[in-house]
Amino acid sequence: MPHISTFQIIFLAYNLAVGLVVGTSAARSAVFANLGIPTLLWLVAGMFAFEMLAGLAMKAHPSTLLTMP
Numbered sequence: 552m553p554h555i556s557t558f559q560i561i562f563l564a565y566n567l568a569v570g571l572v573v574g575t576s577a578a579r580s581a582v583f584a585n586l587g588i589p590t591l592l593w594l595v596a597g598m599f600a601f602e603m604l605a606g607l608a609m610k611a612h613p614s615t616l617l618t619m620p
Contacts, residue, residue: 562601562617569597 573593576583606613 558605558616562605565601566594566598569601570594573597 573590577590602613602617605616609616
């Protein structure tokens with residue numbers, strides 16, 4: 552089993568929080584559900600924002616912070 556870095560754990564925790572917020576908002580708010588933006592797009596936008604901000608904070612290209620095995 553590959554080693555999971557601290558950054559990957561933080562990324563997963565952030566995605567869990569974004570998923571909970573988006574899911575709860577979509578289920579409970581008619582205004583949010585009627586925006587016309589698919590729920591998956593909100594999740595992808597959240598991941599994109601995290602990677603861009605982490606790249607800026609760590610002064611690294613975002614594609615080098617999270618890699619696929």
